Amino acid sequence: MPDSSRMESIVRRIAARYGDDPRQLLQMLRAVQATWSWIPPHAIALLAAHLQVPPGEVRGIVEFYSFLHLAPRGRYDIYFSDNITDRHLGSRTLAERLCALLGVPPGRPRGDGVVTVDFSSCTGMSDQAPAALVNGMPLTDLDAARIDEMAELIQAGVALEAWPREWFSVRENVRRAGSIFGTPVADGTAIRQFRLHGADSLLAELDRSGLRGRGGSGFGTARKWKSCRESGELERYVICNADEGEPATFKDRVLLTRLADSLFEGMTLAGLIVGSQRGFLYLRAEYQYLLPHLEGVLARRRQLGLLGNDVQRTGLAFDIEICLGAGAYVCGEESALIESLEGRRGQVRVRPPFPTVRGYAQKPTIVNNVQTFVQAAQIAVNGSDWFTFQGSPQSPGTTLVSIAGDVERPGVYEYPFGTLVGDALADAGVRDVQAVQVGGPSGHLISPAEFGRRIAFEDLGGVGSLMVFDASRDLIAVAQNFVHFFQHESCGFCTPCRVGTTVLRDLVDKVAAGRATSADLAEIEATGEVTRKLSHCGLGQTAPRSLLDSLARFRPAFEARLASRSDDPGFDLDAELSDARRIRGAAVAENRHE
């Protein structure tokens, strides 16, 4: 631990690197974490005083994000990906093996401060799982032999730079490419269309294309950009949501790797159209390893005059900066993401007003995801007819789907909207499928009877991913994993979500442990409905979805796990029911006051 004056000088240097701007507090805290492997109380006090932010607020930010810590971590800080597909491929067993070899309990640093072995919801590598992060760097395709070698390197104190390079290689795994991957946007070609035709014409073209946001909500992209452009304010912002936190979804990782230029071209186009001078790429912490690549692409684009004070001789200024998240799934929600970008906890804002009216710095802001910006740039260059040639009338174009789990060929697949789920599964190579989770844990669990449903907004929704479970998988363990995930990620802002996800977690744990009764199943349905209907944002509204789907479609699996409670002399059905109803009633009543 450095002495107080040395810490002060380091903290001041970190703050200066971020312009002493309180809105960059999260980035400063990330830098403090990287310097000392934790956020010491004195660093919190120094930052708070320096930026004139209450110390309690700074501490609250540290507590909110999974990758910031109020206690020291090991010099090798390891997080195993804990999503259900990683678990099915053995991530828990491998983590236990590493803990045993190193003599360290999970979640806490070893006594000598050398190593911490912990879990993270999903590192975004489900196509090359089991995966982990070590000091922010991804480790893929882990197996027992690799774990043994890692333990030896750690015991010997070998620096990460000297570990075998191939351990850190991340494959793109693009298994089916269409117009998105096949039509990268050449430097400046979308911007040239802006110069030639102007904002109104390009907005009309985007409108004709029917491009809908690929982040899940499916909101019309042209409508969003138009609303921002027509706001009366002079100061406006463009944000790319690269916080791909939905477990087992990894398509943005591939776009950021392969089509970063097309993405930045799309963001620049958006900036010119809506009249913004500043854009942000909010990159999930798990993709920190992509930072040098992305910064390199931005630097090259500045050199080419595609960013800067006079973007490609338009007389207009626009530039992009990259901000890293720190581990919070809720920051995938646009208003929570903006809060996070402003250096605070990622708490969902009350809407309206929507970000296009009052977003970053309370100014009009558009937030779109990576794929949306890439496709907007492609449409500007190739035209709306090129785009609508594929897809369905309500869902034109193609989209990317991450496919993982029990498949022979996990990876990213590009499909025209309207493609049958069954066709996508056949491409990925499946056998004896029991169920498929569509669109991540917040989406729907479907049975083989529904494989004739379509990847389309008018049917299953945007569908960023398919998680496949074969007949050997325990669907109650799957539901349990998802419910625990949501309970952990709930930001706690509103009661139905905060209480509802906790009650659902306890109930599904009871089912998994064979202690539940049919009354508990009824309570899962009732609590799920309350949570879904009364929660403030998409996280709470979708948190119970997969569990309710499981119960509706695979009820016999739940019933087979019930305890025979009539044999239990201590069991009081009326007492259990009234207890559960009391909790649910409290959630409803408290919500009325919020």
Ligand code: SF4
């Ligand atoms: Fe936070 Fe959940 Fe409420 Fe969303 S629904 S605001 S995540 S508590």
